[in-house]
Amino acid sequence: MTSSPIVWKIKRFFNIGSERQLRDAVKMVDSLAKSMIEQRREMGNFSTQKDLLSRFMANIDDDQYLRDIVVSFLLAGRDTIASGLTSLFYLLSQHPEVKRAILEESDRVMGQSGSGSRSWVASFEQMREMHYLHAVIYETMRLYPPIQFDSKYCQEMMCCQMYAMGRMERVWGSDCLEFKPERWLKNGLFTPECPFKYPVFQGGERVCLGKELALLEMKSVALALVRRFDIQVSEPDRTPRFAPGLTATVRGGLPVRIQERNG
Incomplete structure (x- = not known):
């Protein structure tokens, strides 16, 4: 039930x-932004700094x-990233073989320390070599896009349903409802689809x-957590709503059990 506009106007x-x-929340965000700019x-x-704010x-x-x-x-990179990661760890909990493949690829690219333990943080160059991890991220957002629908206006309003498009058999084939990162790989290399077939990030x-x-x-984030912890959904038979x-926010959150890995 939507309250009358007069209610919030009075407030x-x-x-x-x-x-x-x-x-108060806007003031807090403004204060944070101002402090970052002043810093x-x-x-x-600015020309010698590599961060985005200095470039601007x-x-x-x-x-x-x-x-x-x-x-x-x-703001733009907070809720969407959180949504994507929530869906990712739900799917990894349902598909342990994918989690093992991520660990194997990261071990191959990053190696291990002299003590045999795993490093948690990968360099930018190392992450570029992890084609399977990239495919896992794309496949996660095909099934569970952080923005499930979006509207555009071109003489008339049009609505793009990313969630539905990612599950259409005539677009993705008979296995459209299956979580298969391999569909993004050709000869072990990540191969993107047309952005208008996969409109998670829009196109053009x-x-x-x-x-x-x-x-x-x-x-x-995914790589650091997968390499350090074993994360399992507390209720694996419960489909996220x-x-x-x-x-896309999971109603009631996604309770998980976290156990630190040995080595």
Whole structure:
């Protein structure tokens, strides 16, 4: 049931309830963004820094615009990454053979320390060599896209159903409902599909600007956790149910059991 617009307008006018909480939250985000900008400004020499904010600050002298950029990085890459990783660990719990294959590939690329233990963190160059891990991430988002639907306007409103498109037999074949990372590999190398067949990141001029950063974040976190911990879903027979919203959020969360690996 949707409340009348007059309700939130009254709350905003008197600065009470949810409107006060929203205003406080915005102030906190603004303060964080401002501190990040000031910190980078104190460092100086933007052209020699490799982070994204410094790249923008080298060409833009508008704090409000920079604030919007910081907020976009913070918010756009938070819920979607969390959603993708939640689905990933659910699927890995259902498919232990995929988890073993990730470990085998990472061991081959990263090796082990002199004591025989696994390193948790991979370099950028090492992650580029992990084609199977990349395929696992793509296959996860085919079945459980972080953004399940999106609307575009071109003379009339059009809705793109990423969740449905990832499960269509005429698009992905008779095994469209199966979790098969191998469908993305040819001769052991990751081979992408047309972005209009796999619209998780959109395509063409409207492709997601944070695509490569999002993939890098997901692979980094997934790899570090898989190599250090064995993560199992507490209720493996329970299929995740998603709450309605722009970002796919598992209703009630995804309870898991975590055990540290030996070696």
